[in-house]
Amino acid sequence: MPRFNAIFFKLALNSLKSRQGSVILTLLAIIVSVYVLIGVEQIRMQTKQNFNSTIAGTDLIVGARTGDINLLLYAVFHMGAATQNISWKTYQELTTLSSVEWAVPISLGDSHQGYRVTATTPDYFTHYHYAELQPLQFAAGQPFEDVYDVVLGSEVAHKLGYQLGDKLTLSHGLGATSFSVHKDKPFRISGLLQATGTPVDKSLYISLSAMEAIHIGWNNGANSNAAHSVIDTQSLTPKSVTAVMLGLKQKTAIFRFQRVVNEYRDEALLAILPGVTLAKLWQITSVMEQSLRLIAVLILISSLLGLVAMLLASIRERQHEIAVMRVMGASPWFIFSLIEIEVVIVTFVGYVFGLLGVAMSFELAKNIGLEHFSIHLSSNIFSIDQLIYLALILIAAMIAGLIPAVMAYKQALGVRLD
Amino acid sequence: MKTSILIQNLKFSYSPQSPLILDIPSWHVEQGERLFLQGPSGCGKSSLLNLISGILPLTQGYLGVLGAQLDTLSGRQRDHFRAQRIGYVFQRFNLIPYLSALDNIRLACIFTDQQQDSKQVEDKACSLLISLGIEQSHWHKASHQLSVGQQQRVAIARAMIHQPQLLIVDEPTSSLDHQSRDAFMQLLLRQVESTPLTLLFVSHDHTLSSYFSRSQSMNEINDA
Structure with a gap:
């Protein structure tokens, strides 16, 4: 050499x-x-x-029975639409189960200029994690308190140029140019989220009661223009939700709990492990x-x-x-x-x-x-x-x-x- | 006196079918001798030099160079032998064109087995270049920037850096004009003067024979 x-x-x-x-x-x-x-x-x-890393820390997502990828797509990525909802009663029963540590319901269906609106509880902001268990953080403001409060994902705020305290109205349905607008019920921006690189950035968050409130008088998807100047907050309990995010007390119980949900007697349900389904979706x-x-x-x-x-x-x-x-x-x-x-x-x-x-x-x-x-x-x-x-x-x-x-x-x- | 090159019954052709190029019954060069070998081109000179330096393998006969029997050595051993014991100067293109004069000399040293430290090599290279009249400003220039005469002189330094026992010089002056030819010959002979090495100088130009103590013609030794 x-x-x-x-x-x-x-x-x-x-x-x-x-x-x-x-x-x-x-x-x-x-x-x-x-x-x-x-x-x-x-x-x-x-x-x-x-x-x-779109979603982390959530052990199971429960929705009406459908394909697992479909459930993941609409519950997490806000793509497509749910064909069925879960009844409020079922949601409440799930939360009472002993192995459940926390449960956050989400309700979908409305939009604002093409961005999806998610109705949920304030717990969403503490339990939704992404990447390596990073929590959502507010760039400004706070979670919704009042019925007509809305929290904006960073992309929504940047693209549409909204500031804290601005008012906006939501559209019924998912199109960017929906003709049916909930004009009579403007929302005030109570919080702006920091960028996460997840679908959260493209979402607007309101409370479940707000979702109910704006749909009062809407039957079969059309505004009947009923007079309702006073809304009784007591009557704003939803009848159904689209999906439920669950955290369990013991991670070892996930598969057992998944089976319990999938075999639920009163309603046809599907529980998915977000990580597993994400990987499956990626395979495509x-x-x-x-x-x-x-x-x-x-x-x-x-x-x-x-x-x-x-x-x-x-x-x-x-x-x-x-x-x-x-x-x-x-x-x-x-x-x-x-x-x-x-x-x-x-x-x-x-x-x-x-x-x-x-x-x-x-x-x-x-x-x-x-x-x-x-x-x-x-x-x-x-x-x-x-x-x-x-x-x-x-x-x-x-x-x-x-x-x-x-x-x-x-x-x-x-x-x-x- | 010992022999430096000893040939007996050497027959050589490039393939079994082609005619013999070399047929040398017996020839030898004494150690320390300065021999001028004259012959026109095509007389088998280069083939003989290729064999002596171990570039070409010998097919038939006995070839002893500096005590080693070349016809029994493998290609690798011959490369090694050449690197350590033979110096060679071509007609032209003696240097790697993109390396400097000094780097060409350094390169020659990596093929020899002598464990010399670089400082020692450096000193030796410098003194050789000085005695060959290469100005210091040219030492670090890429060698293709040097004149042909300068290149030929650097070639002598390159061939002598490892103190070979046999120096083969093949038509070194054919691309030089008359004046630089004489200067080159004097420098070359002065370089080898005080050394024990054997010099085999090959040229078609018989006027150069005056510089040598002994001269021979190719057709005296080659029967082919």
Whole structure:
């Protein structure tokens, strides 16, 4: 083996420097491909992480019997609509069960300029957690107290430009341009939540009684315009809720409790474990995930082939160098190693710049990601995983580099001095 | 007196079908000798030098160089042998073009097994370059920026840094003009003057034979 000392690296570096033009172009191709590969991989991992941290600390979500993904979609992501509700009686029975530590009901159905309204109890703000058990935090104000108080998620407040104390009206139904507006009952903004990167940012929160209050006189989805200047708060107990979030006293009881709910006699119910169903939902995206990955890998391969082509073309013009090294006593293996070390240097430099490029882009796109896509991008992408990628990329490069290296080896072996 | 190169019944061709290029019944060079070997191009000179330096493997005959029997050594062993004991100067393209004069000399040292510290190599390289008349301002320049004459002189330093016992010089002056040719010859001979090394100088130009104590023509030794 040649001794890999300073002069050996100097030889490789200067050799690359002497072919600057083609080396820089090849390097750019590798930087771009590493950028795409790591960028795609990071977005994939971070969105997955984001997605999986949408809800935490809630042991079970209970709704009327439907598909588990469907229940998760409408109860947590506020997408789609529930076909059935749970009766208020059932909800109350659930809360009295001994293993239940807390229960937060939610009621859906109204919206404000396309943003969904969730009717719930003030407990929602203490029990809803996301990421690693982070609680919701108020940027301003407090939870709703009065019937006509509303709390806004950060995106709603930013996009629509609302301040604390502003008044707004809700629409019946879910369309952005609903024709039936609860005009007669304006809400006052009592609190603004901080950004979380979860569907909470896109929601408005009111009390269950408010939900009842604005629907008084609404039968079959239309305002009958009945006169009701005075609302008796006593009569504002809802008849049903859309879903219930549950926390149990003992985590070990989750599966037993889930079965109890699923076999509930009086009503057809479904209880899901949010984490399990989130993972199941994520599986749906796996085809896209894999194809993105595949594209990134193909781009990397093509850039490595570019590197190989560049080196192959250089071997012919290097015959004098090779002869000189041979006459100094360099073995063909030395020449082989020289080509491989050049491959490693170019790939390594390309990797470093590609990685830095991704970190910088994420840093710049951080705010855009959170505001527009509710994706919490982190520029802190340096981890052990990156070393594994580096190793894999270097191995791929060295395998590709075998082509010019073997050619150089043969050239070295067949050198004639004249 | 010991022999430096000893050849017996050497026959060489590039493939079994092609005609013999070398057929040398017997030839030797004494140790410490300065021999001028003259011959036109195509007379088998380069093939002989390739064999002596161990670049080409020998197929038939006996070839002893500096006490080693080259026809029995593997390719790897011959590379090793060449790195340690032979110095070689080509007609041109003697240096790695993108390395400086000093780095070319340093590179030659990594193939030898001698455990020299870099300071020692540095000192030796510097004194060689000084005695070969290379100005210090040229030492760190990429060697392709040097003139051909300067490159050839650096090549001598590169070939002699590891104190070889045999120095092979192959048409070193053919790309030099008349004046630099004489200067080059004088520098080369002065370099080897006080050393025990054997010098094998090969050229088609017989006017150079005046610099040497003994000269031979290729067709005197080669029957092919």
